[in-house]
Amino acid sequence: MTRYYSPEDKMITLIAEDYPLIQVMTRFGIRMGFGDKTVAEVCAEAGVDCNTFLAVVNFVVEGFTTFDNSRQLSIRSLMHYLKQSHIYFLEYCLPLIRRKLLDGINLNTGDVSFLILKFFDEYYREVKTHMEYEEKTVFSYIELILNGQHPANYKIATYSDHHEQVADKLRELKNIIIKYCPATADANLLNDALYSIYRCERELENHCKVEDYLLVPEILRLEKGLTSNP
Amino acid sequence: MQETKIHIAIAENAPIVSAGLTHTVGRLPGMPIRVTEVTSAENLFDYLNTSSPDILIINPYFGETSDIARVRTSYPNLKIAAVAIAPLDRKKMENFDDVISIADDTETICDKIKRMAAKPDSLPESKEPLSNREKEIISLVVKGMTNKEIADKLFLSVHTVITHRRNIARKLEIHSATGLTIYAIVNKLVDISELHL
Numbered sequence: 478m479t480r481y482y483s484p485e486d487k488m489i490t491l492i493a494e495d496y497p498l499i500q501v502m503t504r505f506g507i508r509m510g511f512g513d514k515t516v517a518e519v520c521a522e523a524g525v526d527c528n529t530f531l532a533v534v535n536f537v538v539e540g541f542t543t544f545d546n547s548r549q550l551s552i553r554s555l556m557h558y559l560k561q562s563h564i565y566f567l568e569y570c571l572p573l574i575r576r577k578l579l580d581g582i583n584l585n586t587g588d589v590s591f592l593i594l595k596f597f598d599e600y601y602r603e604v605k606t607h608m609e610y611e612e613k614t615v616f617s618y619i620e621l622i623l624n625g626q627h628p629a630n631y632k633i634a635t636y637s638d639h640h641e642q643v644a645d646k647l648r649e650l651k652n653i654i655i656k657y658c659p660a661t662a663d664a665n666l667l668n669d670a671l672y673s674i675y676r677c678e679r680e681l682e683n684h685c686k687v688e689d690y691l692l693v694p695e696i697l698r699l700e701k702g703l704t705s706n707p
Numbered sequence: 708m709q710e711t712k713i714h715i716a717i718a719e720n721a722p723i724v725s726a727g728l729t730h731t732v733g734r735l736p737g738m739p740i741r742v743t744e745v746t747s748a749e750n751l752f753d754y755l756n757t758s759s760p761d762i763l764i765i766n767p768y769f770g771e772t773s774d775i776a777r778v779r780t781s782y783p784n785l786k787i788a789a790v791a792i793a794p795l796d797r798k799k800m801e802n803f804d805d806v807i808s809i810a811d812d813t814e815t816i817c818d819k820i821k822r823m824a825a826k827p828d829s830l831p832e833s834k835e836p837l838s839n840r841e842k843e844i845i846s847l848v849v850k851g852m853t854n855k856e857i858a859d860k861l862f863l864s865v866h867t868v869i870t871h872r873r874n875i876a877r878k879l880e881i882h883s884a885t886g887l888t889i890y891a892i893v894n895k896l897v898d899i900s901e902l903h904l
Binding site: 588690 | 716742747750753882885886
């Protein structure tokens with residue numbers, strides 16, 4: 478399969494052509510200020526598995542659609558990346574949306590504005606529970622697999638496909654705000670909150686696709702290896 | 708919304724065809740679709756094991772000749788369409804639910820996918836207005852009554868109440884109690900002062 482970017486490309490080329498890749502860079506722990514170094518050099522200095530970094534980069538660039546288990550990823554690097562994404566959503570992205578909502582909706586007990594905030598807080602708790610489940614159950618299972626153990630009571634296939642709910646609920650929040658928000662809200666501030674929700678929704682969908690299309694196929698491959706040589 | 712999103716997997720080795728299908732199918736008017744490309748037979752089976760797409764669009768020459776029969780047997784509910792770059796012979800076509808030709812226009816592809824997904828129109832339900840009974844149930848739900856209490860009050864079975872609630876969620880595209888409360892207040896089905904919030 479053709480890859481858009483290779484280890485010999487300059488890091489700045491990637492970012493200049495596809496700015497959403499700065500997010501990927503940050504989550505792998507690569508900081509700005511890399512000058513004209515190539516992807517391979519920057520990764521080596523930051524202690525990042527270059528192949529895994531590029532797999533995520535190329536997956537983002539091609540539009541998050543290809544399910545492929547021949548990528549030969551470092552699963553630990555990928556899990557590190559996913560954990561950093563969780564931190565991004567729970568500690569940065571969603572709290573920022575909450576602050577923007579709070580600024581925009583003009584909290585007032587006489588109308589539904591506080592219920593919109595309540596809806597958001599319930600949603601936040603759901604996302605948090607979901608991501609904690611992933612780290613506690615799924616990632617721990619993967620650690621066992623990586624150590625050559627094969628717990629009988631779990632399969633990675635159990636984990637897929639209940640995923641989209643996380644982003645769908647955000648769509649519901651957005652629709653509720655657009656359809657039912659009281660007129661007392663500040664239009665510009667509320668628009669700003671909505672823009673952030675739209676972006677977060679897309680980022681969450683894409684995050685889930687990294688899990689489903691990059692992580693899951695690798696684990697399936699490992700599971701097969703373990704069953705065939707016991 | 709979630710219920711109407713159609714999942715389509717594309718199994719095709721030629722990148723132009725695969726990318727073309729992904730692009731075309733992914734932006735059909737009025738149809739929320741999620742597309743996944745798979746690049747080898749092994750990936751196809753892994754994907755089908757972990758996800759449950761509604762439709763598979765596959766090149767008849769993808770993988771081994773027996774793969775399509777294998778997919779059929781393992782996933783009887785999956786609709787399978789062939790992608791035809793050149794005219795397919797009749798014998799080949801018999802294995803598929805439909806054939807999508809690279810000469811098809813957007814409308815034709817749209818119709819074929821709708822037919823296969825058995826979702827003739829994606830969104831008519833949400834345009835249906837709520838019935839009076841449904842409005843009544845909403846007001847009781849947001850006042851904090853359980854399904855059992857609502858059933859007793861309205862002389863319905865719990866099962867009927869649950870069916871009503873499912874229809875309400877579908878029509879309004881609201882799936883949580885807080886969301887429903889917001890709807891009920893804004894549409895004056897309840898007064899905010901009646902609620903214990």
